[in-house]
Each structure stands twice: as C-alpha cells, then as structure tokens.
Amino acid sequence: MIEAQQWHPVALSDVVVDAPLPVRLLDQELVLWRDALGQVQAFVDRCPHRGARLSLGRVQDGQLECPYHGWQFASGGQCVKVPAVPAFVPPAKHCVASYGVQEAHGLVWVQLAPAAEGQAPVPLPVFEAEADERLRKLNCGPYDVEASAPRIIENFLDMSHFGFVHEGWLGSRDATEMSHYEVEATERGVKATGCKAIQPQSNLHSTKPAEVDYSYEVTAPYTALLTKVPESGSSKQGWREAIGLFVCPVTPERSRVWFRLAVADFDSSDEQLQQFQHTIFTQDQPVLESQMPKPLPLDAKAELNSPADRMSVAYRRYLKASGVTFGVC
Ligand code: FES
Ligand code: CO
Numbered sequence: 001m002i003e004a005q006q007w008h009p010v011a012l013s014d015v016v017v018d019a020p021l022p023v024r025l026l027d028q029e030l031v032l033w034r035d036a037l038g039q040v041q042a043f044v045d046r047c048p049h050r051g052a053r054l055s056l057g058r059v060q061d062g063q064l065e066c067p068y069h070g071w072q073f074a075s076g077g078q079c080v081k082v083p084a085v086p087a088f089v090p091p092a093k094h095c096v097a098s099y100g101v102q103e104a105h106g107l108v109w110v111q112l113a114p115a116a117e118g119q120a121p122v123p124l125p126v127f128e129a130e131a132d133e134r135l136r137k138l139n140c141g142p143y144d145v146e147a148s149a150p151r152i153i154e155n156f157l158d159m160s161h162f163g164f165v166h167e168g169w170l171g172s173r174d175a176t177e178m179s180h181y182e183v184e185a186t187e188r189g190v191k192a193t194g195c196k197a198i199q200p201q202s203n204l205h206s207t208k209p210a211e212v213d214y215s216y217e218v219t220a221p222y223t224a225l226l227t228k229v230p231e232s233g234s235s236k237q238g239w240r241e242a243i244g245l246f247v248c249p250v251t252p253e254r255s256r257v258w259f260r261l262a263v264a265d266f267d268s269s270d271e272q273l274q275q276f277q278h279t280i281f282t283q284d285q286p287v288l289e290s291q292m293p294k295p296l297p298l299d300a301k302a303e304l305n306s307p308a309d310r311m312s313v314a315y316r317r318y319l320k321a322s323g324v325t326f327g328v329c
Helices: 149-157 272-289 307-322
Strands: 008-012 021-025 028-034 042-045 056-058 064-066 079-080 098-104 105-110 136-145 181-186 190-199 210-220 223-228 242-249 254-262
Touching: 008 021, 008 028, 008 136, 008 242, 021 242, 042 105, 056 242, 064 242, 136 272, 149 210, 149 223, 149 242, 149 272, 149 307, 181 307, 190 307, 210 307, 254 272
Parallel strands: none
Antiparallel strands: 008 105, 021 028, 028 042, 042 098, 056 064, 098 105, 136 254, 181 190, 190 210, 210 223, 223 242, 242 254
16 A cells, blocks of 8 residues: 555644654554654554453553553563563564654654665655745644545535635635646646635635635645635735645544644734634635545546546545555545
8 A cells, every 4th residue: 555655644743742642644543652852653453462441551661651561662562671570571463553754844754664675765745835934834733524635625625615615715606716826747746826815804804805816735645735826915025825734544434634824914912813813724625524435536527527636636536546545446
C-alpha cells in the first residue's frame, strides 16, 4: 500500500503531552507518547506481552508503561523492564513495533512504512507558506468526518458548489457560472490556477462582495493547498495567503481533518479566524457525509462530470496513477 509510505497527520502537536494518546491511521491503532527528550513516539497500540492496549498505560520514567503488568518500553519500542522479574534483561525481540514520526505545521505526522530499499525517502507534504515569515499561522480542527479522505480533498478543490453550499459566504445562486481555469500535472500532484470567483463574504473582514483569485494544488494524496492573493487595495501586495488541508485517513470511510491557515490578517483573534473556517467547513460536512459511495470512485465512468469538474477529474487521475488504494474504489 503506497499510502503507508506517505506521512500523515495524526494529532495536534500540543495535545501529545505526558499521557499516551490513542490515534488511528490507515485502519491501524497507534499510541502516541512523548519521551524524555521531547520526541513523539508512535507505537502499535497493543502490548506484545498479553495484548493490552498500551494507550491505557502511562509514561513513567521516560518510558511507556503497559497498564496490565507494567512492562516498560523505551523510545524505538524496546522493552526495558519487566517488573515481575527485576533481574530479567528483555532480549531484542521483546519489543513493540514503532513508526516514523515528525512534527511540522503544528501537527504530528506518522509514516507506517519507510520507503523501499534503494528508493528516496518520502518527504512530508509541501506547504511553502509555512516558511513565509510575514504570514501568521494557526490550525483549525480536528474535525472528525464520516467521509473518505479523497472525498474531502475533492470537495476542497471543487468551486462549483460555492453558490449552493456556501451561499452568502463563498458564493451566490445568482453567480454560479465558473470562469475558465487551468489544470496541470506537477511533479508532486496536480494544480489548478487562475480560478476566479465573486464571493459575498470571502473572509472575516469582507464588507462587500469581492473577486477572489485562487489556485489549488494537491501535493500528496490527502493534502491540498489553496493560495489566494489578498484583496486588491490591500497593503499586502505580492503576498499569497494559503490554507493547507491536511487529512488523516482513519478508515476507508472516516477521516480526521485539520486546516493550517497562513494569513495576512493580524487583527482578528485566533478564535475569530477559526470560527470563520469552522462556519465554512460545517457547511460542507453534511453534504460530504451524505456522498455515496464513501470511497472516491476512480473509474472515469463511475460518476458524471461537467467541464467545471476538470480539477477533480485530474485529482482522480493522479490518485489512480499514484497507485492509491485507501479510500478509493
Ligand atoms: Fe502488557 Fe502484560 S499485557 S505488560
Ligand atoms: Co465547500
């Protein structure tokens, strides 16, 4: 499964503190915990002794302690202590499977399988705006959504729903016609540029409808970025604000979603910015959860398309070419 070699977001960094945290990724139960060096560890959430859930245990002396017989596991997964037999030195095979972890964009990312031998390591999904020091960054979420990760990404790339799902916010029923936009394959995914829409309330401070110039890019199977030029007349000429959509594929039909905002708005509070994103996403959510089948169909004939759907068609083609199997059908 190619998805196992990708990095996926599983939790906000700041919720992984001093207690083990259960998460699920690609249908696997994992436990996250932070070791004495402050590194997040991701283990299978199953004790190799008698199968208890490690996430019910605790972090003790910088090791993860099982709730059942108190076996302790060090960073990397080696068992280092069996309290019932203090003199016992656990051999190398007394260990729990442990996975790759990185922290970025305010999130913990896990990779279940390293790249195959001889292949280049798989990098984290790209989010260039993170490095733009002028922009303010914050996260929204998590949202637990009863939809597959690809359906959620496709919804984010879809502009022809604005006048209906986001009426009065990102669109209006009087202006549903979409202007032409360009779609191209990139080295890492697909990209749509030159997307323009008149939006009644395109952001927190809008007082009148504005034309918004967007681009979208898929940079990994379950990652999409939106970038937009701040409104004309703003003092932020040459800036590009961005929203990263980072989706954790929990099961083939269930996902956990975060948005990473990189914005030029320094006046609003975090809560106000999050509330705006919350309003928009909770307009999408019931429609997303209603879509059937839940996995995204990759067969070109499985669902009907119009010329407005070129970006989602390109996304499906990219998933198929990449060999993605989780959350698609
Ligand atoms: Fe974990 Fe026994 S089941 S220590
Ligand atoms: Co929407």
